[in-house]
Amino acid sequence: MKSYGQYCPVARASEILSQRWTLLLLRDLLGGIRRFNDLRRGVPLMSPSLLSRRLKELEKWGMVVRVRDPRSGAVEYHATPMALELRPVIDLLGAWGQRWVRNRLIDDELDVNLLMWDVSLRVDPNRFGPGQTVIGFEYTDRPRLKKDDWWVDKWWLVMADGESDLCLRDPGFEVDLHILTDLRTMTKVWMGDIPVRAALRSGGIELLGARALADSFEDWLPLSSHALHERPPDSLNLERILAAAQAGAAG
Amino acid sequence: MKSYGQYCPVARASEILSQRWTLLLLRDLLGGIRRFNDLRRGVPLMSPSLLSRRLKELEKWGMVVRVRDPRSGAVEYHATPMALELRPVIDLLGAWGQRWVRNRLIDDELDVNLLMWDVSLRVDPNRFGPGQTVIGFEYTDRPRLKKDDWWVDKWWLVMADGESDLCLRDPGFEVDLHILTDLRTMTKVWMGDIPVRAALRSGGIELLGARALADSFEDWLPLSSHALHERPPDSLNLERILAAAQAGAAG
DNA sequence: CAGTATCCGATGCGATACTG
DNA sequence: CAGTATCGCATCGGATACTG
Numbered sequence: 001m002k003s004y005g006q007y008c009p010v011a012r013a014s015e016i017l018s019q020r021w022t023l024l025l026l027r028d029l030l031g032g033i034r035r036f037n038d039l040r041r042g043v044p045l046m047s048p049s050l051l052s053r054r055l056k057e058l059e060k061w062g063m064v065v066r067v068r069d070p071r072s073g074a075v076e077y078h079a080t081p082m083a084l085e086l087r088p089v090i091d092l093l094g095a096w097g098q099r100w101v102r103n104r105l106i107d108d109e110l111d112v113n114l115l116m117w118d119v120s121l122r123v124d125p126n127r128f129g130p131g132q133t134v135i136g137f138e139y140t141d142r143p144r145l146k147k148d149d150w151w152v153d154k155w156w157l158v159m160a161d162g163e164s165d166l167c168l169r170d171p172g173f174e175v176d177l178h179i180l181t182d183l184r185t186m187t188k189v190w191m192g193d194i195p196v197r198a199a200l201r202s203g204g205i206e207l208l209g210a211r212a213l214a215d216s217f218e219d220w221l222p223l224s225s226h227a228l229h230e231r232p233p234d235s236l237n238l239e240r241i242l243a244a245a246q247a248g249a250a251g
Numbered sequence: 252m253k254s255y256g257q258y259c260p261v262a263r264a265s266e267i268l269s270q271r272w273t274l275l276l277l278r279d280l281l282g283g284i285r286r287f288n289d290l291r292r293g294v295p296l297m298s299p300s301l302l303s304r305r306l307k308e309l310e311k312w313g314m315v316v317r318v319r320d321p322r323s324g325a326v327e328y329h330a331t332p333m334a335l336e337l338r339p340v341i342d343l344l345g346a347w348g349q350r351w352v353r354n355r356l357i358d359d360e361l362d363v364n365l366l367m368w369d370v371s372l373r374v375d376p377n378r379f380g381p382g383q384t385v386i387g388f389e390y391t392d393r394p395r396l397k398k399d400d401w402w403v404d405k406w407w408l409v410m411a412d413g414e415s416d417l418c419l420r421d422p423g424f425e426v427d428l429h430i431l432t433d434l435r436t437m438t439k440v441w442m443g444d445i446p447v448r449a450a451l452r453s454g455g456i457e458l459l460g461a462r463a464l465a466d467s468f469e470d471w472l473p474l475s476s477h478a479l480h481e482r483p484p485d486s487l488n489l490e491r492i493l494a495a496a497q498a499g500a501a502g
Numbered sequence: 503c504a505g506t507a508t509c510c511g512a513t514g515c516g517a518t519a520c521t522g
Numbered sequence: 523c524a525g526t527a528t529c530g531c532a533t534c535g536g537a538t539a540c541t542g
């Protein structure tokens with residue numbers, strides 16, 4: 001990618017950050033994701049070779065250090081201070097996107113794997129008391145088929161010892177709470193476009209199982225970190241502004 | 252450009268903003284630049300056809316409205332609220348770039364036209380009292396040649412009636428203050444990498460002409476809006492961190 | 503001044519397969 | 523699990539010339 005040829009720091013920053021996928025990788029790295037294959041889960045449409053290249057570039061820029069965990073010997077990518085200081089930028093960018101590009105929830109952007117991965121990362125496993133808690137997710141809009149070795153419509157969230165694990169196959173444990181929903185509804189709830197209560201009332205989300213878990217559902221179900229951002233007030237609606245301007249010019 | 256396929260607002264924002272040149276255009280649009288050819292000056296390496304395309308895309312996204320000035324009939328591009336709300340993002344991005352990507356001032360990024368354009372945009376023409384004030388810039392590191400119809404090493408900044416004009420040809424007015432400098436020094440001063448006083452003392456900038464203007468030079472010379480951002484403290488220097496970690500591991 | 507039309511080249515990137 | 527190697531296409535974008 002050719003340089004912008006400008007001393008302006010906005011240009012310099014853009015040269016690094018405007019590379020395809022780079023901001024999404026930083027989003028995940030700042031979220032504490034460190035393993036190659038975990039990073040892959042966050043950008044499923046990115047090829048592994050390109051991911052590898054991007055990580056090398058980030059390392060070259062000094063935003064990532066590749067370290068080997070002395071215990072497990074596993075490779076890990078850690079965000080450096082240079083990357084960590086992008087947090088406000090990325091947060092604001094997300095807030096802006098949520099505010100102004102939220103209007104439509106495009107079908108191409110619905111991704112049940114991504115959603116469940118996000119949920120598993122944000123759920124707080126310590127809210128469930130001691131012992132093990134298993135939540136089963138079932139997407140009623142997906143076929144009840146097994147593909148390879150797992151169901152395409154079922155996920156299990158296993159919480160124990162302060163950790164949460166997302167399982168694609170039946171872990172064999174008893175399920176404490178079943179959640180029945182469809183991908184669009186669950187994604188909208190996750191993004192704050194539908195209140196949890198409304199989804200429960202309308203039947204977009206159904207809960208079966210332990211009463212205590214179901215009753216506290218609204219409390220322990222995590223939402224996207226962007227769920228609470230507000231839409232722009234209607235007074236800033238562009239069509240409105242233009243219409244008003246035209247009416248003013250005419251009158 | 253293919254979609255990231257993610258409902259995440261960071262991804263959605265990136266799809267729009269990570270297009271090549273787009274952030275730089277928004278930088279200028281938020282800076283109040285509205286005319287096509289003025290926008291061109293801010294991105295001299297961008298082809299006009301691509302600029303045209305990007306402006307259409309911004310319009311499609313609702314970040315720009317193309318309007319015709321009722322008086323002059325000239326075409327203007329105005330930032331919408333959607334674009335204006337990117338200001339904190341772009342400011343933070345610039346601050347981050349200034350902080351972390353400042354180390355080198357690459358020769359390819361030195362651009363005297365860009366620099367003089369920036370200066371002319373940021374200088375406050377009201378600081379010079381009534382009547383007209385003319386500042387002449389002369390870059391001693393450039394050849395004293397005429398190219399086409401203008402000198403390649405000379406610029407004139409004409410301030411009058413609360414406006415400032417950048418001239419490439421000798422406007423014919425008497426010059427109140429001559430500034431002799433070289434591009435690298437002037438750019439470094441502009442970016443806050445050299446204090447004005449230091450440049451004056453070392454002779455990197457020489458002033459000839461009206462005593463009052465020369466004495467107040469430090470006051471009226473504008474600097475880049477990023478000039479005051481701080482470098483990261485040495486404690487965050489990556490090489491230092493790694494060296495310390497290694498020393499710790501060894502010991 | 504404010505763009506548009508056309509062309510073509512570089513290369514970014516995706517797909518797939520493969521490896522220690 | 524953590525990547526690498528290879529291939530080839532699509533397309534982005536730069537250059538140039540032209541227009542009302």
